[in-house]
Amino acid sequence: MGYVISLANQKGGVGKTTTSVNLGADLASQGKKVLLIDADAQGNATSGVGVQKSSIKKDIYDILVNEDDITDAILPSRHKDLDVVPATIQLSGADIELTPQMARETRLLNALKQVKDQYDYILVDCPPSLGLITINAFTASDSILIPVQSEYYALEGLSQLLNTVKLVQKHFNPDLKIEGVLLTMYDARTKLGQQVNSEVRNYFGETVYQTVITRNVRLSEAPSYGLPIIDYDPKSKGSELYMQLAKEVLAAHGE
Numbered sequence: 148m149g150y151v152i153s154l155a156n157q158k159g160g161v162g163k164t165t166t167s168v169n170l171g172a173d174l175a176s177q178g179k180k181v182l183l184i185d186a187d188a189q190g191n192a193t194s195g196v197g198v199q200k201s202s203i204k205k206d207i208y209d210i211l212v213n214e215d216d217i218t219d220a221i222l223p224s225r226h227k228d229l230d231v232v233p234a235t236i237q238l239s240g241a242d243i244e245l246t247p248q249m250a251r252e253t254r255l256l257n258a259l260k261q262v263k264d265q266y267d268y269i270l271v272d273c274p275p276s277l278g279l280i281t282i283n284a285f286t287a288s289d290s291i292l293i294p295v296q297s298e299y300y301a302l303e304g305l306s307q308l309l310n311t312v313k314l315v316q317k318h319f320n321p322d323l324k325i326e327g328v329l330l331t332m333y334d335a336r337t338k339l340g341q342q343v344n345s346e347v348r349n350y351f352g353e354t355v356y357q358t359v360i361t362r363n364v365r366l367s368e369a370p371s372y373g374l375p376i377i378d379y380d381p382k383s384k385g386s387e388l389y390m391q392l393a394k395e396v397l398a399a400h401g402e
């Protein structure tokens with residue numbers, strides 16, 4: 148049965164998509180069957196795994212708003228054992244369109260029931276907001292992985308995020324857990340980086356991964372080639388670190 152992990156933080160540009168794409172590809176490289184769900188209208192996870200816009204017939208908007216069959220939206224990525232449900236700019240109107248609809252929070256949960264047993268892990272790349280799309284992701288998830296950028300105000304907004312988790316636990320998904328907190332774009336040479344690292348560990352304790360993702364220019368280049376880092380530059384530091392993260396995630400699941 149597929150284990151569903153949402154990658155979420157309503158702060159923009161903290162590494163949600165980079166982590167979704169690379170953790171997804173690395174779990175697949177470790178022999179897992181992975182489905183990556185792009186739940187952001189920017190469609191960065193979609194292009195990041197090499198899916199061409201012209202090959203998209205249905206996308207996550209059709210699943211959430213029209214309740215179309217999710218199997219019609221799933222596409223293979225260029226990485227073995229990594230499939231994707233793409234997103235397009237269409238999704239930008241979904242929050243407003245969903246608002247007056249029935250069972251608007253459980254659309255993704257219901258859609259995933261159909262394909263859950265075909266995957267080991269399902270990763271949902273959330274948008275930088277706590278709106279209905281993120282609520283759908285949390286309602287459908289077993290757990291949430293929170294990327295935190297090693298910058299000033301790293302912890303800002305996290306209490307709001309945790310509050311949304313609590314609301315979803317209360318109303319829709321009592322078993323929702325925090326999978327882990329991941330420090331991203333870390334620069335060990337700066338005092339600030341070290342400070343944020345210890346602040347985040349003080350706040351979240353054991354939940355923070357041992358693996359810390361440092362800044363690595365290869366990680367920012369890979370998406371423009373439509374490749375996860377393991378295919379773009381497997382020997383890079385970024386690739387090594389995301390593989391380490393994948394192993395840490397697997398170990399936490401007893402694998």
Ligand SMILES: Nc1ncnc2c1ncn2[C@@H]1O[C@H](COP(=O)(O)OP(=O)(O)OP(=O)(O)O)[C@@H](O)[C@H]1O
Pocket residue numbers: 158159160161162163164165166187189191273274275331332333360361362363364366367368370385
């Ligand atoms: N470890 C890293 N080293 C260098 N660049 C990185 C790293 N992680 C992410 N980036 C770059 O930083 C930018 C933001 O990352 P990403 O798109 O993963 O964040 P996000 O949280 O998904 O953003 P959004 O909130 O807009 O969806 C991207 O250009 C990405 O390539």
Ligand SMILES: [Mg+2]
Pocket residue numbers: 163164165187191272273
């Ligand atoms: Mg993103």
